[in-house]
Amino acid sequence: MTAGSQEDWPLIGRSAELGSIAAVLRRGERGGVLLTGEAGIGKSRLARAVLQRCREDGMLVVTATGSEATREMPFAAVANWLPEGAPPSTRADFFGAATRRLRSAADGRRIVLGLDDANFLDDVSAALVQHLVTTVDARPLATARGEAAGREPVAALRRRGLVEVFEVRALTGGEVGELLRGVLGGPVDGLTSELLCRNTQGNPLFLRHLIDSGLETGALAERDGVWCWSGPLTAHTRLGDAVAAAIGTLTEADAEAMEYIAHAEPVEAGVLERLVPARVLEGLESRSLITVEPGGSRLLVRCAHPLYSEVTRARTGRLRQRRVFQRLAGVAAGPDEDRLRLVDWRLRAGMAVSDDQVLGAAEDALTRCDPRLAEELARQVPRRAAVGVLGQALVAQGKAEEAESLLRSATTGDLIAVRAINLLWGLRRPEAAEEVVRTAAVAAPELGVAELAIDFFGKGAIRAVGRAQLESVNPVVAGAAATLSAYLRTFAGQPGQVVAEFGELGLSHVWASLRGAARACHLHALTLTGRPREALRTAERYYAEAIAEGDPAEVALIALERGVCESWSGRVRNALPHLREARALVTDAMPFPIQAYVVSEYAACVSALREPEQTTELIAEARARMPRRSGLSDHMTFGEIRVLANSGQTAHAANLVESLVHRQIATGRLTNAVECQYYLCRLRPSVQAAELLTELAARCDSPAFPLFAEHARTLATGDVGGLESVATRMAELGYHGMALEAATAGADVAAAKGDSRAAARLGRVAEQQLAECGGFRRVWLGPVTGPQPLTAREREVCELAVAGLDNAGIAARLAVSVRTVGNHLQHAYAKLGVRRRTDLAAALELPVLPGLPL
Known part of the structure; x- marks a missing residue:
């Protein structure tokens, strides 16, 4: 399977250029257009679209294509402009015959000359173009690569003022995403879109070859309705050829320099200059093949395009790579050099490095939040010596089974804690995790962190905890501690405190999925404290940062919370794409709470949009992704209750959620209790239920919870004025779904009481809020009063x-x-x-x- 010819692709992101170029060719004064840009950027595709518009506007369009193979052959490019029959014997005959033919064919219409790769036109063909421009007012539309725009014959067109230059830009990230959706015929997850955009730099030709490569190898595949890329990029043959063509001819010295840069980037300019003459680097920079940028007090050199690096590395043999790293390590052995980089280069070069040096470098990699490199380095030394750093690196990457095999022999408190956390989150074995902590022969603060995690995610209980109890020098445990701090406070009735102090958590980047979990808590806390709009803005930022970091678990969590934020705002249809993306990214390698949360919320959203055929399977999957005993069981139950309510079984759902609330109160999960009790009050309004919600809200620090309680009270008592006030304040905060519910209930009660003016006023509010919700209404939004078919x-x-x-x-x-x-x-x-x-x-x-x- 391939993505098809680039000609078949939709022309994305070029509408402004298309209109501007066509306008230049249509206007009265003489003038044509020269399209410049790098190879594959879409110059020819854009030119063909412009020429088609010119045809539709009634102009005569004739085309010619230059090529390096025929640039020394007179008339080769424009032979089709001549009348049929014997070719002219002289240049004058040629010019006259071509002019007469085109003038006759035009019959008074404007003539447009399409000149693809105009820099390769032979001299005679180029002269004919200039002749036609001056004699019959023909308008050239030429293309040429950027570096060729200053050479003949293109330079002649510019020098004589016959063309206006348009540089064809690369596609933006948003345009690449739109193009991917159009080509693949469905949504694409953000990581895949960013991966392809970053590595192609918005070049459509490179993008097509990468898509073809992914489809052919299976790396790019549809998962749960979303296109996802899994695994590394592959050096597809056609892609390699296209990139090589874009790079152009390299001297031996140029090629050698590109190898050093591709294998070591970003590499300090001073290191390169010990290996490569300065003039070679300057030449590569002038050809836009490399970039030089400041990196603190040093200059850092990179390949100008990610695919230049990828293809160069792929085309360098193993022995040659070894030689490249030997020379890099040889010139970078000074006392000020980066220990991590130097050890890595020496190992790749096959040079001797002591175990202590390798372990030190592995620890550096972990400290710098690169568990993949830490694992790679730690595997270079005897397994027993590397237990600590290798175990942490494996856990941080979700390699739970291998981590357990390694950490089973751990004896230090911090590594025992890492093992317990891995057993809990990675292997879904809370009882085993609890046993490991209970039988630990040493004492360590990290074990306290593991106990808190087991209590919350294993037993479902929340304990009050001070920040000092969550401190750890172990990078993996420190990441878990920061996330636990956010979780415990968010769900123990302190979302306001989470919002106020989130910036002080000191999130660890070593374990990206846990950083994402903490950020998801922050977003949820914002949503629950009356700031859903701020939550959505912050979620966009977190999502962009997670995409840049490239960790699927973190992206899935932020996508999940974006969906949750949209649901709380009442825009459930907007929530579905985010939740679908999160669902597509979930894998068994992620901590089980991520898996369970994502699938459960997706099921609730799907059922709210009346797609019940998926929900049973989703609920079963969510349950299967959890341990037999888990503190998240009640969250799964709440998801199942919402599925029931969304499918119309509101009475049954109300009974179940009532029981659930009491369990949550007993385990100290006050925030969950408020959410569930508020849901109950909306499903089955009662004064008693509203009073309990008021009591729970008073025990929490969210300024929004008293408003939820007021909504419940006015709904239970049929207070029209109160419902109108609630609807107004909900709308102001951004809770449009709840505002719609309050306004609808108020209108129904007012109508039943004969207050037509209030009913009409609240009806208008309900209509406004329904528009804010994109037309979505909860299934239970029926009349509050009046006859009912059933008791x-x-x-x-x-x-x-x-x-x-x-x-x-x-x-x-x-x-x-x-x-x-x-x-x-x-x-x-x-x-x-x-x-x-x-x-x-x-x-x-x-x-x-x-x-x-x-």
């Missing part, structure tokens, strides 16, 4: 019957007699006009969702 108990009995329980099971679930259940069902059958329980799902418009909680 609340009849509805609940019917929902349980649809869920699959028999009369005895329903009776046990509701603590009533089997006879009472039968009576409720008979009353419901009569009201709904059905005869049997198998008809209930259709009558109530309820999907059958096996596997959800009963």
